[in-house]
Amino acid sequence: MKFKNYAKPQNLAEAYQILQNEKNAVILGGNTYLRLNKKTFSTAIDLENLGLNFIKENDENIEIGAYTTLHEIETNAIIKKYFGDFFTKSLKHIVGIQFRNIATIGGSICGKYGFSELITALSVLNCTLVFHQNGVIAFKDFIENSQTKNDILVKIIIPKKCGRLSYKMLRNADSDFPILTVAVNKNSQLNIAIGSCPTVAKLISAKNELENISEFISQNFTFGNDLRATASYRENIASVLLKRALEETL
Amino acid sequence: MKISLNINNQKYDCQIEPDETLLNLLRKLGFKSVKKGCDTATCGVCTVLLNENPILSCSYLAVRADGKNITTVEGLGKKADAIIDAIVNEGADQCGFCGPALILTVYALQKELKNPTMEDVNRYLAGNLCRCSGYEGQLRGIKKFLGVK
Ligand SMILES: Cc1cc2nc3c(=O)[nH]c(=O)nc-3n(C[C@H](O)[C@H](O)[C@H](O)COP(=O)(O)OP(=O)(O)OC[C@H]3O[C@@H](n4cnc5c(N)ncnc54)[C@H](O)[C@@H]3O)c2cc1C
Numbered sequence: 001m002k003f004k005n006y007a008k009p010q011n012l013a014e015a016y017q018i019l020q021n022e023k024n025a026v027i028l029g030g031n032t033y034l035r036l037n038k039k040t041f042s043t044a045i046d047l048e049n050l051g052l053n054f055i056k057e058n059d060e061n062i063e064i065g066a067y068t069t070l071h072e073i074e075t076n077a078i079i080k081k082y083f084g085d086f087f088t089k090s091l092k093h094i095v096g097i098q099f100r101n102i103a104t105i106g107g108s109i110c111g112k113y114g115f116s117e118l119i120t121a122l123s124v125l126n127c128t129l130v131f132h133q134n135g136v137i138a139f140k141d142f143i144e145n146s147q148t149k150n151d152i153l154v155k156i157i158i159p160k161k162c163g164r165l166s167y168k169m170l171r172n173a174d175s176d177f178p179i180l181t182v183a184v185n186k187n188s189q190l191n192i193a194i195g196s197c198p199t200v201a202k203l204i205s206a207k208n209e210l211e212n213i214s215e216f217i218s219q220n221f222t223f224g225n226d227l228r229a230t231a232s233y234r235e236n237i238a239s240v241l242l243k244r245a246l247e248e249t250l
Numbered sequence: 251m252k253i254s255l256n257i258n259n260q261k262y263d264c265q266i267e268p269d270e271t272l273l274n275l276l277r278k279l280g281f282k283s284v285k286k287g288c289d290t291a292t293c294g295v296c297t298v299l300l301n302e303n304p305i306l307s308c309s310y311l312a313v314r315a316d317g318k319n320i321t322t323v324e325g326l327g328k329k330a331d332a333i334i335d336a337i338v339n340e341g342a343d344q345c346g347f348c349g350p351a352l353i354l355t356v357y358a359l360q361k362e363l364k365n366p367t368m369e370d371v372n373r374y375l376a377g378n379l380c381r382c383s384g385y386e387g388q389l390r391g392i393k394k395f396l397g398v399k
Contacts, residue, residue: 004268004269006311030309031311032306032309035291035308035309036291044268044269046311046314092373093376095291095292095377096294096375096376096377097374097376098294098304098305098306098377099291099306099377101300101303102306102309174376175292175376
């Protein structure tokens, strides 16, 4: 990735203004994925001065600032208290510690990458995203639509109240991209997300216990081929991982 | 653009391109222990410490290092020797290309994790790829160095 100018605005309004004024400006996250982009941008906007690196709790929710790094999330005591090792499991295989010390939650969400393990995990937690211009958007809506183009993600709000959680994945080798990811949140209803299909995670909420897992999967999810796995392999693996995840939430 | 950063406790005032990576800047300044391997955020040989935390300098923009502390293996001085000895004593130094990054990451691991298990060590070092040692010798040395039971 190349860019001509670097801007470090002092507030969100200023950052947003640059995005509006220049067709070809870009927001920097940790720059881990962006750097692979072949484009030349006019201005790269660094939000480092805007205090978006935080993990806070209030009565009902955990709030995570868009610039919080993946490693901060996987080691944070508040996150551990409410979600156990759910986030650690979904983050610990992403490249290495050097990578997770710079990659941010905001970049991981806004990239909407098919292989994103954090998106699979967040999908089942009924979270909402707060954008500077578009305000509050349900996580599922954001993933399925793209009305937030040219906006700035400020924070992620995760309700503390959740059911029993499980995260499962399969990859060929440690620190490689995953072949398939599954997250389950079992509360009064069942939230099931399957990602790396290889398309981005999809959330399905089911009311009752699943009677037939493979039927549920073939009815609700579609899989594709890539260099890591075929569609049919993914579909078979999805049943196995979902079964294991459901057992963990019993 | 002008930036000013601390590298191994010494202040450097530098003229940089806005989109230059920290890796490029460090190598230009002569810190050749910081290697350019995959240049796609995968192999870990460009690891340096940013305010004591290991990061990939191939992905980190130089401009973001303005006012911050960077440590390369040269800056560890004697603190690196014990780690190097532990690895060399197992005959696992091999070509040495990944060595500086590995040493920095082991140093950071020792500071960050208290009483790590071998699983913790493997997890922490997963982002440091080595093409010739097969890891076993390195890990034997690191295990001894850290006193992992
Ligand atoms: C070699 C490699 C291996 C990987 N392996 C895995 C893996 O196994 N599992 C996995 O889940 N992921 C994997 N990833 C993806 C990784 O998780 C992403 O690279 C990372 O999460 C992106 O975060 P970032 O902060 O660096 O974002 P950036 O790369 O900086 O940005 C990503 C996108 O988000 C936009 N953006 C960033 N912040 C904001 C904001 N606040 N508001 C609006 N837009 C914003 C940017 O403009 C850009 O379009 C891998 C990536 C690489 C390069």
